[in-house]
Amino acid sequence: MGRRIATVFGGSGFLGRHIVKRLAEKGYTVRVAVRDVESAMCVKPYGDPGQIILQACNIRKYDMVERSVQGADVVFNLVGLLSPWGKQSFGKVHVDGAANIAKACTKAGVANLIHLSAIGADVNAEAEYARTKGVGEAEVLKAYPNATILRPSVVFGPEDGFFNLFAGLMRFTPALPVIGAPLFPEVKFEKGELDINLYGDGGAKLQPVYVGDVAQAAVNAIDNDAAKGKIFELGGPEVMTFMGVMKRILKQTERKRFLVPVAIPFAKILGGIIGFLPNPILTRDQVTMLETDNVVSDGALTLKDLGVEPTLADVILPTYLARFKQLKKQSRHIERRI
Structure with missing residues (x-):
């Protein structure tokens, strides 16, 4: 039996690099699907020769997405925008792109789909970012009901943008x-x-969560029947x-x-x-x-439900x-x- 295959859309990003590294350590063959292959070269050293494969893909184009998920055992959608630019709008990335990935995973018979969203995602939200994240979640679950949805608060780590x-x-x-x-x-x-x-x-109140904890939670969701079709809100141990x-x-x-x-x-x-x-x-x-707090909701499934103990910010912040x-x-x- 050969290596299991994981496709990571947005695998060269801040969170993606941590997930790719963990998948490689677990022995997966990792396809890193990105718009700019050259910018993703940084992830190649995370695995053995031939273990990490860079693949050009624009999630707005279904045929490219379909090729990227063929034969995959698990797919991660980590693609998101903080602000729109050029042809990359919130709707096209958070909604259309997410729907393309979910539909392609269903068609290809992918066993696990893990979709990155955000705390505050709501189809009725005033902010376009949160609203499209909410609509994107709905489209993903409509096309692939067993998807695991991860909603982190502000993610921090050595290369964060916050x-x-x-x-x-x-x-x-x-x-x-x-x-x-x-x-x-x-x-x-x-x-x-x-x-x-x-x-x-x-x-506003924030609940910063360490990037390593989010990555580990995402990997722990693989083949986790209790996580399928569920939404998890990921926050650190401290509200600020x-x-x-x-x-x-x-x-x-x-x-x-x-x-x-x-x-x-x-x-x-x-x-x-x-x-x-x-x-x-x-x-x-x-x-x-x-204008609204960005914290884990009462009664929500959290990092601990995915086997991760949240890391204190003061343990990580001094390192960078x-x-x-x-x-x-x-x-x-x-x-x-x-």
Whole structure:
């Protein structure tokens, strides 16, 4: 009996690389289906020669998807957008692409389909990202009822686009934003003293989850009858407010910055302007999502139901945010002398 075959759509991405590595370690032949094969060369060293196969595929094109899943025992759909660009719209990727993969898996008789969604996915959501994720889930389950749906909160790790983003901005700006602060400060008089609260509750609540935990949960879902047709919400062991995240970054980098309260209406205006840029750091749609908490729902199936104990952020963050620490004065004097 030969090796089992796994197809990973989006296998060269942040989460995809962790999943490909784990599949290779388990002895799978891994097809990494991506739009740009050259950019996916980084995953080749994860396996033995010939074990990891790069395959050009655009999930918007059904015939390409069909070829990619032929003979596969398990398929992972990890493709997603944070902001639309060119022909890559939320609808075409999150809905049409997801439906193509699910239909092709059913036709090919694939035993396992694991689909990556997001906490907050809802067909009635105001934010287009969350709404298309919700519609995509529905299309996947319609075409492949036994699919396992994974909904992570904000995913963090050495190459993430969240903690690294704000830590990087901090090197060039004197302040960090607290998005979701009240439009007007909350003013109270308590025991004869004036109390001015600029930040309200600190913005939306997030439940950052370690990328390694999400990858392990995805791999643990293979051949897991209890996971088929189920939706899992994946969050870390700690809930943080947006302000709490900014404070965590400052703590890990040993820097001091002002925390600037940014109300949702102002953030939407800013996101609407920046959103027209290529690879924007903030969009209006993302701000809309920050109007609601991004945490695991009460009663939801979680990481633990897939055999994974969630990792504390403070265990992982120091391993990659340390590079953003400010050089000590003594070190700078030594560098000048050298």
